[in-house]
Amino acid sequence: MRSLGVVALLVAAACSAPPVGPAPLPVVPPPTxxxxxxxxxxxxxxxxxAAEVASRTDVPARALQSYAVAESRLASLAPSCDLTWVTLAGIGAVETDHGRHGSRTLLADGRPSQPIVGPRLDGSRFESVRDTDAGEFDGDATWDRAVGPLQFIPSSWADWATDGDDDGRADPQDLDDAAVSAGRYLCAEGGDLDTDVGWSRAVLSYNDTENYLRSVQAQAAAYAEATADL
Structure with missing residues (x-):
C-alpha cells in the first residue's frame, strides 16, 4: 500500500529508502x-x-478493542499469518496516534472526533496519486488523499475494505473497519508474520523506509513489553 499516513508521509519525505533488514518480532499474548x-x-x-491494557499503555481502550477484534478475525481469515494486535497498534501509533492526530479524540463508535484526511497527493510534496474514488472518501475529486486512523489510500481501501464491527458497511474512518482491513492487507503482503522477515515485510509494505519500520517496531515492542504478563 505504501503508507501515506499523516505521520508516515513526513517520515518518507525526510529520508531515503536504503536496503532494510528485518526488525525483531514483537511477541505478545493474545487478547482475552x-x-x-x-x-x-x-x-x-x-x-x-482493553481497559487493563489501556492502563499500561498510551493507547485508547476503544482503539485496543478494534485491534483485538482484528487479531481475532485474522486468526480465522488467515490462520497462517499470525497477526497480533501490537502490530496494528504500532502502525496506528505512527500513522495517527490511534485516531488522535491533531487533538482529535477517538469516539465510542471507533471513529475520530473529526475525519482524518491526509495531504493532497499532487506531487508537490509527496508522490503524485490521481483521484481514484471521485472524492467519495477524501473529498478530493482531483487527487487522492490518505484517509482514516490507519491512513488508507482510497484505491487500497477499495481492494481491502472490510466491515469490522458488523454494522453493515465498511468505513475507513471507522477504526473497527480499518483495523480488520489493514490486517488482511498485512497478511497478504507479509505472509507469515510470526517471523522477523515476514513481519518486517508486512510493515514495509505500508511504508518502505527504515525509519518507518523501526518506529513501528519500537511502538509494537513497547506495547508487548507492557502487557507481557497478561
Missing part, C-alpha cells in the same frame, strides 16, 4: 475475550482486556 450480548458488537467482548 469475555462473552457479551451480541447486540453490543464484537468489540465489546474485549472491553475488560
Amino acid at each position: 475475550p469475555v462473552p457479551s450480548a451480541a447486540a453490543a458488537g464484537p468489540q465489546a467482548e474485549f472491553a475488560t482486556w
Whole structure:
C-alpha cells in the first residue's frame, strides 16, 4: 500500500529508502475475550482486556478493542499469518496516534472526533496519486488523499475494505473497519508474520523506509513489553 499516513508521509519525505533488514518480532499474548450480548458488537467482548491494557499503555481502550477484534478475525481469515494486535497498534501509533492526530479524540463508535484526511497527493510534496474514488472518501475529486486512523489510500481501501464491527458497511474512518482491513492487507503482503522477515515485510509494505519500520517496531515492542504478563 505504501503508507501515506499523516505521520508516515513526513517520515518518507525526510529520508531515503536504503536496503532494510528485518526488525525483531514483537511477541505478545493474545487478547482475552469475555462473552457479551451480541447486540453490543464484537468489540465489546474485549472491553475488560482493553481497559487493563489501556492502563499500561498510551493507547485508547476503544482503539485496543478494534485491534483485538482484528487479531481475532485474522486468526480465522488467515490462520497462517499470525497477526497480533501490537502490530496494528504500532502502525496506528505512527500513522495517527490511534485516531488522535491533531487533538482529535477517538469516539465510542471507533471513529475520530473529526475525519482524518491526509495531504493532497499532487506531487508537490509527496508522490503524485490521481483521484481514484471521485472524492467519495477524501473529498478530493482531483487527487487522492490518505484517509482514516490507519491512513488508507482510497484505491487500497477499495481492494481491502472490510466491515469490522458488523454494522453493515465498511468505513475507513471507522477504526473497527480499518483495523480488520489493514490486517488482511498485512497478511497478504507479509505472509507469515510470526517471523522477523515476514513481519518486517508486512510493515514495509505500508511504508518502505527504515525509519518507518523501526518506529513501528519500537511502538509494537513497547506495547508487548507492557502487557507481557497478561
